[in-house]
Amino acid sequence: MSAKRPRPFILIACACAIFWPGAFIFGLPGVLRQHWQHAFLADGGAVGGTVFFILIGATCLMYLCGRWQEKFGPGRLAAIGAVMCGCSSIWLSQAGSMTEVNIWAFSVGASSAFVYLPGLTVVQRWYPERRGLVAGFFNMAFGLSAAVMSPVFSILLSKWGYEALTLAAGCAALTIGLSASALIRFPENDQSTPASAGPLEPAGRSVYEALKSREFWCLWLTWVFAGAAGASMIVLATGFGLARGLNLAQAVVLLTAFNLTNGCGRLISGYFSDRIGRSRIMTMSFAGAGLAYLSMPHLTGLWLWAALAAVIGFAFGTLFAVSGPLAGDCFGMAHFGAIFGLIFTAYGFVSGPLGPWLSGHILDISRGNYTLVFSYLGLMYLGAAGLILMVQPWRECRM
Numbered sequence: 001m002s003a004k005r006p007r008p009f010i011l012i013a014c015a016c017a018i019f020w021p022g023a024f025i026f027g028l029p030g031v032l033r034q035h036w037q038h039a040f041l042a043d044g045g046a047v048g049g050t051v052f053f054i055l056i057g058a059t060c061l062m063y064l065c066g067r068w069q070e071k072f073g074p075g076r077l078a079a080i081g082a083v084m085c086g087c088s089s090i091w092l093s094q095a096g097s098m099t100e101v102n103i104w105a106f107s108v109g110a111s112s113a114f115v116y117l118p119g120l121t122v123v124q125r126w127y128p129e130r131r132g133l134v135a136g137f138f139n140m141a142f143g144l145s146a147a148v149m150s151p152v153f154s155i156l157l158s159k160w161g162y163e164a165l166t167l168a169a170g171c172a173a174l175t176i177g178l179s180a181s182a183l184i185r186f187p188e189n190d191q192s193t194p195a196s197a198g199p200l201e202p203a204g205r206s207v208y209e210a211l212k213s214r215e216f217w218c219l220w221l222t223w224v225f226a227g228a229a230g231a232s233m234i235v236l237a238t239g240f241g242l243a244r245g246l247n248l249a250q251a252v253v254l255l256t257a258f259n260l261t262n263g264c265g266r267l268i269s270g271y272f273s274d275r276i277g278r279s280r281i282m283t284m285s286f287a288g289a290g291l292a293y294l295s296m297p298h299l300t301g302l303w304l305w306a307a308l309a310a311v312i313g314f315a316f317g318t319l320f321a322v323s324g325p326l327a328g329d330c331f332g333m334a335h336f337g338a339i340f341g342l343i344f345t346a347y348g349f350v351s352g353p354l355g356p357w358l359s360g361h362i363l364d365i366s367r368g369n370y371t372l373v374f375s376y377l378g379l380m381y382l383g384a385a386g387l388i389l390m391v392q393p394w395r396e397c398r399m
């Protein structure tokens with residue numbers, strides 16, 4: 001089989017492999033929220049805690065998966081992720097408490113690490129000339145999966161019931177994930193391997209060298225600030241609309257606008273990052289999101305608010321779609337998985353407490369002062385815009 005011929009199939013396989021973890025992570029908790037509350041007499045905080053366990057599961061395994069993919073191969077890791085994702089959801093059908101639901105949440109979060117990082121690495125190695133575009137496509141499959149499957153999950157829950165839904169979804173994830181993993185592999189004669197690169201080429205930058213660089217820590221802090229500010233809109237959009245006098249259906253429009261650009265925008269920002277530069281597209285999107293946050297409390301109108309939420313969603317999607325290829329530009333692809341896994345710890349361990357949790361706490365103590373909260377988040381986005389300008393690709397740093 002030629003080197004170029006299977007590339008589209010491998011790209012599609014990676015997208016299919018990450019589709020179900022994304023659907024479960026971003027879609028299933030929202031659909032099953034009411035069922036868990038009634039079945040296990042859980043309050044909103046307990047149900048919302050599933051997101052914390054998902055994030056911790058993904059973050060704890062991300063760095064290790066980055067190292068394991070070079071030793072065991074990306075296809076094997078994707079297969080393990082498919083088994084974890086599918087089997088944990090089959091097991092969820094028999095869950096009898098929120099503790100068991102949280103075990104599922106941790107497992108499905110961990111499964112995403114086994115698929116996401118190998119898949120992101122594979123598509124970039126197969127398409128070195130269009131890494132931004134393919135990374136954007138891969139991330140779009142991850143981000144849009146919940147938008148596609150959430151209505152399906154809701155319909156099946158009402159028609160089939162909780163147990164049948166989780167069993168069917170788990171079996172589908174297991175079957176599709178294992179089938180896709182069989183196609184996921186690194187290209188033969190991969191020029192990203194350490195043996196094929198000189199000491200000053202991008203592929204030669206080790207994890208230790210990356211940790212000593214300004215680029216690594218600027219990227220890490222960018223994930224802290226932009227990740228916290230972007231993730232906060234997921235939990236604040238509807239509440240802001242309700243606080244401004246909208247009804248629930250109208251308030252959900254803000255969240256829908258955010259989610260649409262968060263998903264679809266990943267392909268767009270990835271495409272343009274190949275043409276105008278990764279730092280530039282990230283800076284423009286972060287600056288736009290910062291201004292959107294700062295102006296949102298001072299403007300009025302459902303569709304104007306929705307448009308601003310969409311700008312914030314685009315910036316959040318850009319963070320996921322472009323930072324991976326930018327890290328590859330800075331550190332090369334040989335140790336990309338381990339390095340990007342370390343960068344991702346900023347999102348899992350710091351962004352959550354600094355963004356959604358602290359924003360909610362500020363709202364509680366300020367009696368719903370969204371101007372204060374959105375100003376705080378807007379400044380975080382502007383800080384991320386400044387930080388990412390300091391990240392230069394390896395070749396540019398050596399010239």
